[in-house]
Amino acid sequence: MVATDFHLTAGAGGQVEDVIVARSLEKTYGDVRAVRGIDFTIRRGECFAFLGPNGAGKSSTIRMLSCLSPISGGDLIVLGRKADIGERRIKERLGIVSQDDNVDPDLSLMENLLVYARYFGMPRAEAEQHAEQLLTFMQLEGRSKAAVRELSGGMRRRLVIARALMHRPDILVLDEPTTGLDPQARLLVWGAVQQLKAQGVTIVLTTHYMDEAERLADRLVVMDHGRILQEDAPRPLIERTVGREAVEIWQRDGGDDQAFIAAAEDALLLSDRHGETLVLYAADPGRIGQNFASHGLAPERMLVRPTNLEDVFLTLTGRDLRE
Amino acid sequence: MNGTPGLLRAAAAVWWRDFVAWRKFWRSSILLNFGEPLTNLLALGVGLGAYVAVMQGVSFLQFIAPGLLAVTAMNAVTFDAGFDTYDKLNSSGVYAAMLTSPLTVPEIVLGEYLWEATRAILYGAVFFLVILAFGLVHSWWSLLVPLPLILFGVLFTAPALYVAAVARTHEQLFYYFSLVITPMFMFSGVFFPVAHLPWIVQDIIYILPLYHGVLLTRAMVLGQMTVGMIWQFVWLIAYAAILAYLPVRALARRLTT
Incomplete structure (x- = not known):
């Protein structure tokens, strides 16, 4: 430039x-x-x-x-x-x-x-x-x-x-x-x-x-x-709405959302399901993983990532398609 | 540093935009606008003229030439103001872009009047040179031909802008051309004097602006100007004044939601 x-x-x-x-x-x-x-x-x-x-x-x-x-x-x-x-x-x-x-x-x-x-x-x-x-x-x-x-x-x-x-x-x-x-x-x-x-x-x-x-x-x-x-x-809005960490979970059989949600315990801020994926949001990084470990719970596939505006957006405006 | 232009400078900026765009295509544009009147002049004036010996004391070719000049100017204005405006509104977004500047709709419309008046004079002048070469110009009064053509810049632009603003498809523009412009062309005294027509038809023709334009250009080219011709000017000016505001509201409605 x-x-x-x-x-x-x-x-x-x-x-x-x-x-x-x-x-x-x-x-x-x-x-x-x-x-x-x-x-x-x-x-x-x-x-x-x-x-x-x-x-x-x-x-x-x-x-x-x-x-x-x-x-x-x-x-x-x-x-x-x-x-x-x-x-x-x-x-x-x-x-x-x-x-x-x-x-x-x-x-x-x-x-x-x-x-x-x-x-x-x-x-x-x-x-x-x-x-x-x-x-x-x-x-x-x-x-x-x-x-x-x-x-x-x-x-x-x-x-x-x-x-x-x-x-x-x-x-x-x-x-x-x-x-x-x-x-x-x-x-x-x-x-x-x-x-x-x-x-x-x-x-x-x-x-x-x-x-x-x-x-x-x-x-x-x-x-x-x-x-x-x-x-x-942007950053305060993200942390206020969906915390700092998102944990995405896939289970072959769809899985039991409630088991994961219960296992996350007090680390959980918010949960959301996008089709095949269950997303758990946490205010503090790492805590959901620790809680899963202490419950002996291991998802087939799990992605831990920082939260972003897209999480805020989808949480606030929902997932239905707009014309 | 920046001074938002007043009405005339704003309209001149719109005129400038049209001129810069036209400059690129002026050769093909002039050629396109001459095919039809030149065909009419030759086919009807020379061809049909061989059978119609004399009309109002002059040859048929001589009779129709000044009227075709007026028609050339009318068409140059009408087609440009119709199609170009339709595209500026519906595809290119030229007007939408203008409105992101301080320009207002009345200024844009005035700019288009100035530009179309320029076109009327320009295309009329080229046709004038053609009939001059044919030896069909007989009076210095011809130097006044631009005066009615300037008025064409409002008279025929205003309805074309209006139609372009309300038309939903290109086809709807053609309704205006084939139902209004073409009949006006045929019945406005270009090809025959209207005096022998029934009174009711004459009254209708008298309402058509082209008729007065044709009378004026013919009188000027043939050197038959009389004091009475002032009334033809009065008619044209009155029409222009009545029509001038017509497209402003229609365009504003289209451009501001």
Whole structure:
């Protein structure tokens, strides 16, 4: 990743400041209540993630705070202003990366960036210089004259991110930024997000990749059915919800869950069954194994691993498929 | 550093986007837009013209040439505003991307009017050169032809944008082309004067904007301008004013949920 110093953000004085505040925020589409009265506060300079299955209300929330979708109820303050559809003084300071890669297919990479800069009234010379920097930053240099139609999915996404940075936004909004990308492209996007954060840009992220949220987010909320279920930093949230250790058990005959659960005794925080697998969660590492040994219990196959956000997610939102 | 542009600069930015996109394909685009009017001019003007000796005191070829200029401009606007807008809304996400910037829907619509007015003048000008080469231009009044064509940029763009915004499939766009645009083309006095038609038909034709455009371009090209022609301008301006806001709400509904 190329080091850059182009992003000079206003107000990066290290002070804690609430840049987005939602109170009892609601979104309805006809009879469908997509967001059902949620509260959250996003601070300047942090990376804040919305996690949840499809239909949880993440994108509706993101679209409202991007001033792209009308607010059905409650309050939403972005950068000190009431968010509302078409509130251009907010949009001037947001960089929005939407789910669909809506780069302009009729334009080259460079033209995409220059045309977009013009929507913000940016002077041409400044836009050209900044566009070069951003193409380098997103590792698209040397392709500035290429047609967008020739780009891979990962390149298109990187171009959308570069475009969202053209006007030097204070807040970068990323709606599922790495969905559909290969591992290399995901790493590149993550690296870019971390660099931007280091430069003081506030990052708002939605994702259903747990590793992405764990790696990038300072704080996150887990949403489902339009509500916020939990809010915290990733590690405290994991330990609070599912402890520090997960023990996965397979038995050829399906096994007797109750025998293992009983044997785990007071080490057990929570148990869960995913199909073939019984998962036992423990606050303290090693204790379930000790308790099994003292009961003379030996599962056919057993995997002991640290807990992660996926455990939290599945525990909180259940295992049923969402359409 | 950044100054969010006002209405005109915002619309100019939208115009610029369309121009940059057009610049890549301008040769094929111009060629595509000339096949039909040129065929009409040659097949009907020269072919049919051999049997229709004189129409309103001029040759048939001479009679239809200025009207076909107006039709060329109308089609250049209509097809671009229809198909291009449909794609910008439904596949490429060009408008959705614009709305992540400070641009608003009215600014986008105004930008499209400016761009389509540019196209009307451009494509009209190329057709003008063709009829000039055929020796069918007879008056300096012709230099005013861009004036009605600028109005075409609103008159024919507004309904096309509206149809593109409400259409659910590409096929539904064709309804507009085949049920509105093509009949208007046939009955707006391009190929024959409407004076001998029944009164009721004449009244309907009088409502069609293309009719007034055709009268104006013909009077300009043939040097038959009269003070009465001011009323044709009044008609076109009034239509443009009435139609201008039509697509704004339809597009806003599509783009903001």
